[in-house]
Amino acid sequence: MNASAMGNVPAEPSGWHFRRIAWHWRYDEKRELWIGWWTLVVFYNLYGLLFFVVARTQPPPEPSLSPAEVVQWFDDRHRGLLYGYAVVFIVGGATAIMNATLAYSMRRMSVSRAFAYSYLVIYALATLPGMLIMGVVCTVGAMRPERDPELMRWLYDFAFLSFEGTMGVFLIGSLVWMLAILLDENGVFPKWFGYLNLCNALTEVVVAPAWIFKSGPFAWNGAIAWWINMGVFVAYTIAFLTLLRKMILREDFGSGPLPDLSTAPALAPPVSLKAAR
Amino acid sequence: MRRTDGEVLLLGTLPVVGVIWLAAFLLFPGFVHPMSPTMSAEEVAAFYRDPENLPRIRYSMILFNWFAVGFIPILALVVLQIRRMAHRTPIFSYAIIACAAGGPTIFLMANLFWLLAAFRPMRDPQLTQMFNDLAWVTFSSQVGFLIAQSVILALAIYLDRQERPVFRPWVAHFNLVVAALLTPAAFAGAAMTGPIAWDGLLTFWVRNVAIGLWIVVMAVVLGQAIKRQRADDEAATT
Amino acid sequence: MNAGFEKRLLVVWLVLSAMTLAQLGVGSVDRQALIPNAAITSSAILVALIKVRIIFRQFMDVRHAPALLGRLTDLWIVLTGAILLACYWAGRFA
Amino acid sequence: MTGVEAEPGFSGREIRPASPARAVPGQPDMWVFVLFEALVFTAYFTVYVVSRSRSPGLFLESQAHLNLGVGVFNTLVLLASSWSVARCVQAARERSFRTALTNAFLTVLFGFAFLVSKVLEWAAEIRQGFTFTSNEFFSFYYFLTGIHFIHLQIGFVVLAVAVHQLWSPARRSQEAIETCATYWHTIDFLWILIFALLYVMR
Numbered sequence: 001m002n003a004s005a006m007g008n009v010p011a012e013p014s015g016w017h018f019r020r021i022a023w024h025w026r027y028d029e030k031r032e033l034w035i036g037w038w039t040l041v042v043f044y045n046l047y048g049l050l051f052f053v054v055a056r057t058q059p060p061p062e063p064s065l066s067p068a069e070v071v072q073w074f075d076d077r078h079r080g081l082l083y084g085y086a087v088v089f090i091v092g093g094a095t096a097i098m099n100a101t102l103a104y105s106m107r108r109m110s111v112s113r114a115f116a117y118s119y120l121v122i123y124a125l126a127t128l129p130g131m132l133i134m135g136v137v138c139t140v141g142a143m144r145p146e147r148d149p150e151l152m153r154w155l156y157d158f159a160f161l162s163f164e165g166t167m168g169v170f171l172i173g174s175l176v177w178m179l180a181i182l183l184d185e186n187g188v189f190p191k192w193f194g195y196l197n198l199c200n201a202l203t204e205v206v207v208a209p210a211w212i213f214k215s216g217p218f219a220w221n222g223a224i225a226w227w228i229n230m231g232v233f234v235a236y237t238i239a240f241l242t243l244l245r246k247m248i249l250r251e252d253f254g255s256g257p258l259p260d261l262s263t264a265p266a267l268a269p270p271v272s273l274k275a276a277r
Numbered sequence: 278m279r280r281t282d283g284e285v286l287l288l289g290t291l292p293v294v295g296v297i298w299l300a301a302f303l304l305f306p307g308f309v310h311p312m313s314p315t316m317s318a319e320e321v322a323a324f325y326r327d328p329e330n331l332p333r334i335r336y337s338m339i340l341f342n343w344f345a346v347g348f349i350p351i352l353a354l355v356v357l358q359i360r361r362m363a364h365r366t367p368i369f370s371y372a373i374i375a376c377a378a379g380g381p382t383i384f385l386m387a388n389l390f391w392l393l394a395a396f397r398p399m400r401d402p403q404l405t406q407m408f409n410d411l412a413w414v415t416f417s418s419q420v421g422f423l424i425a426q427s428v429i430l431a432l433a434i435y436l437d438r439q440e441r442p443v444f445r446p447w448v449a450h451f452n453l454v455v456a457a458l459l460t461p462a463a464f465a466g467a468a469m470t471g472p473i474a475w476d477g478l479l480t481f482w483v484r485n486v487a488i489g490l491w492i493v494v495m496a497v498v499l500g501q502a503i504k505r506q507r508a509d510d511e512a513a514t515t
Numbered sequence: 516m517n518a519g520f521e522k523r524l525l526v527v528w529l530v531l532s533a534m535t536l537a538q539l540g541v542g543s544v545d546r547q548a549l550i551p552n553a554a555i556t557s558s559a560i561l562v563a564l565i566k567v568r569i570i571f572r573q574f575m576d577v578r579h580a581p582a583l584l585g586r587l588t589d590l591w592i593v594l595t596g597a598i599l600l601a602c603y604w605a606g607r608f609a
Numbered sequence: 610m611t612g613v614e615a616e617p618g619f620s621g622r623e624i625r626p627a628s629p630a631r632a633v634p635g636q637p638d639m640w641v642f643v644l645f646e647a648l649v650f651t652a653y654f655t656v657y658v659v660s661r662s663r664s665p666g667l668f669l670e671s672q673a674h675l676n677l678g679v680g681v682f683n684t685l686v687l688l689a690s691s692w693s694v695a696r697c698v699q700a701a702r703e704r705s706f707r708t709a710l711t712n713a714f715l716t717v718l719f720g721f722a723f724l725v726s727k728v729l730e731w732a733a734e735i736r737q738g739f740t741f742t743s744n745e746f747f748s749f750y751y752f753l754t755g756i757h758f759i760h761l762q763i764g765f766v767v768l769a770v771a772v773h774q775l776w777s778p779a780r781r782s783q784e785a786i787e788t789c790a791t792y793w794h795t796i797d798f799l800w801i802l803i804f805a806l807l808y809v810m811r
Contacts, residue, residue, distance in 0.1 A: 032366045035432065082467040089418050089463040093376060093425020100371035107367065116371075124375035128382060132419065136386075139418065139466035140410045143314070148403045155407070195642030198763070199649065205759060209752070212742060216660070218752065223656045232649060253365055520699045528692035532685055539681045542809040546677065549669045556810040563805035567798040574695040575794045576634040576787075584633055587644060595651045595802070599658050603810075606662020 033248040036101025040244070043094050044237060046087075047131070055084035057138060059230075060160055060221040063214045067149030070156045074141045081142040085135035092132055099123040102240075105247055106177070108258065109184035115176055122173040129166035134159045164220045165211050167204040174201040186257045189243050196236055203232045281507045284357065287350040288503065291496050294347035297340060304337035306330045311476035314413070314469045321409050322402035325395055334395045338388055345384045348492075352377035355430065355495070358444070358502050362437035369433035373426055380422035387415035417465035417475040423488065427456040448498050458487040527573040534566055556603055564596045634698070635787030643795050646760075650799055653756075654806055657749050664745065669811060671746035674739060679730050680808035683723055684801060690719030691797040694768075698790045701775065701783055709786070710775045716793065717768050720761060727758060753803050760796050767792045 009027050013019045051058040056077045099120055106116040141155040174197040181194030209218035210225045217223040250258045302308050359370040390412035394405050434449035461479040472478040571588045572578045661668045697712035741751040771789035774780045
């Protein structure tokens with residue numbers, strides 16, 4: 001089971017990508033982690049592309065549009081909404097493997113399994129307010145342009161408020177991760193990233209006024225409720241993708257402190273399968 | 278009592294839940310000839326107001342409301358089998374748990390929209406039509422978690438490199454085929470007629486048959502895997 | 516506690532409090548006149564940033580920290596002051 | 610800076626001179642939080658100043674309803690809490706943990722005084738009819754004081770960690786205590802800017 005320990009592993013080919021991928025698929029002990037990490041990277045890029053470029057629902061439009069303007073808004077991005085969100089629906093399930101990878105990072109820490117499990121369930125539910133409800137509602141809005149404009153506006157409100165106003169999952173999720181990192185003695189993540197989780201959690205609080213204001217900095221498209229929040233989230237996401245990659249490079253499949261990158265063993269020590277479960 | 282006894286019991290609930298699902302499916306008047314997205318608001322309202330349809334809509338959806346999550350224990354059994362595979366990390370079993378939480382929640386939302394439409398059918402037809410749209414789009418297009426669980430299971434099986442893998446490779450191939458068959462349904466909102474529309478061949482018939490087939494096939498291979506696990510456990514204790 | 520430190524922290528606290536009271540004095544001038552006042556605004560922001568810098572260096576021990584931390588905190592103070600004053604002046608006189 | 614006397618039970622861990630040579634106080638990681646959060650607040654303040662310049666009359670008129678004296682009192686109390694937490698760190702460095710603990714409790718007390726005065730101030734504003742949605746100035750007022758209030762709440766948890774560290778000779782990690790103090794000072798310096806921008810500027 002530990003191919004590298006058996007000593008008959010061909011060297012990793014250089015150059016042509018498919019052969020390298022095939023090599024990793026066959027011999028890389030960390031392939032499960034790399035599958036998770038690449039899913040995260042591809043997904044976040046795709047998510048940005050679909051929401052910002054294809055569906056053009058981000059940055060969000062004004063909450064104060066009149067019903068007629070809302071109909072126009074749906075009309076302007078008819079195809080983008082219908083096809084963009086269809087792709088979101090196909091790849092949306094990928095969040096499962098992403099969250100599993102992040103939950104694994106918590107399992108690798110010296111903390112209780114409760115952290116990994118809470119994180120897993122919280123973020124499994126986060127896909128609904130995070131994209132799926134908005135996708136369904138925008139699809140319904142776009143599919144019948146002749147619908148009563150007042151109802152179109154109801155769908156418009158539903159879409160953006162479900163997306164921006166339901167931050168509890170991200171708030172608690174960040175706090176769970178923060179606590180796990182601060183308590184961890186295995187050095188899986190640097191402590192500063194634990195504190196960065198707190199910054200992220202605090203900006204999730206700041207979105208709440210989107211329920212109250214229809215214009216200004218606190219509305220769902222506002223400078224504070226959207227732009228600053230999104231800026232922090234992007235910084236946070238880039239940080240954890242980088243740190244997760246480092247974690248996978250350092251991973252030794254043990255249960256003690258994670259070795260440093262410079263001292264990380266090239267080969268994983270053979271561990272029994274039971275220990276890995 | 279052995280641990281696997283409970284698992285066999287859970288697996289045994291699947292035929293029961295399956296029969297209830299089938300009954301609810303047939304009971305709903307808008308499924309056997311799936312309602313067309315091209316119906317006008319008045320036609321949709323008339324569908325819900327029809328005294329023949331209304332009780333059937335309500336009772337079928339109440340049944341779905343009760344038993345929609347009946348699928349979760351089966352996914353839990355899949356998780357346990359994945360944990361027996363020769364992996365270095367629990368990532369795949371975690372990922373199936375995440376799918377188990379997300380998928381049924383979305384199905385419940387579709388169920389909720391249908392029941393809302395049926396609760397006051399005398400409402401403005403435009404409203405009834407909107408709830409009907411929300412229900413159908415949620416029901417049809419939300420294949421993401423189903424696709425994900427098939428793909429993740431397939432990956433887990435391919436990477437289960439031991440002498441006697443938990444599932445045979447064909448189960449992985451089968452899961453990938455199912456994932457491919459589910460994919461077109463995501464575009465349900467993009468067409469009002471044709472195979473992609475929510476009453477179309479691909480979105481309605483292929484998708485639902487694929488889900489049904491997946492349940493039957495997975496029940497059989499799960500049953501075999503649990504049986505083998507019991508034999509192994511017994512051999513280990515004696 | 517070490518008397519030198521005791522005294523130093525006390526002096527720092529007194530200075531900060533005195534600056535706050537000075538802000539009270541400045542802030543009370545013509546408070547009901549309801550007209551923008553660039554001098555009061557600029558002094559309020561500058562005094563606040565000086566107080567922040569004192570807190571950084573004395574209370575938070577940045578003066579004993581590696582120079583990088585001192586530079587970063589100073590950079591933030593300058594950045595914040597520049598942005599806030601620029602936005603205020605641009606809003607007033609542009 | 611000499612005269613560091615080991616208390617009984619001092620087991621030689623965490624030996625640190627009273628004036629450490631060029632070391633970041635506490636975990637350097639906490640400084641990432643401080644600087645990042647400071648930048649986020651710079652962004653909030655910028656939005657506030659820009660909004661203000663769009664309707665100066667409204668902001669000035671609403672601002673006149675704030676009580677400058679209460680704002681000054683808040684600031685003085687938080688400055689006192691910063692002072693006491695700085696004394697706490699210094700005492701812990703010199704391993705006089707009894708003094709350190711006293712100062713930690715003093716910090717809690719000052720923090721609590723700030724909390725009470727903030728709540729009373731909000732209550733007074735609400736009684737006058739000024740709420741979160743009254744106008745743009747009051748939106749910012751409740752938003753900035755509110756988000757600061759949340760930082761204060763977290764600060765109490767942080768102080769609890771410091772007290773927990775100081776309580777038992779088995780713990781007493783100087784790094785943890787300094788990290789907690791760094792967080793607490795952040796509450797203070799952010800408030801100083803909020804005070805200047807909400808109460809004083811015109």
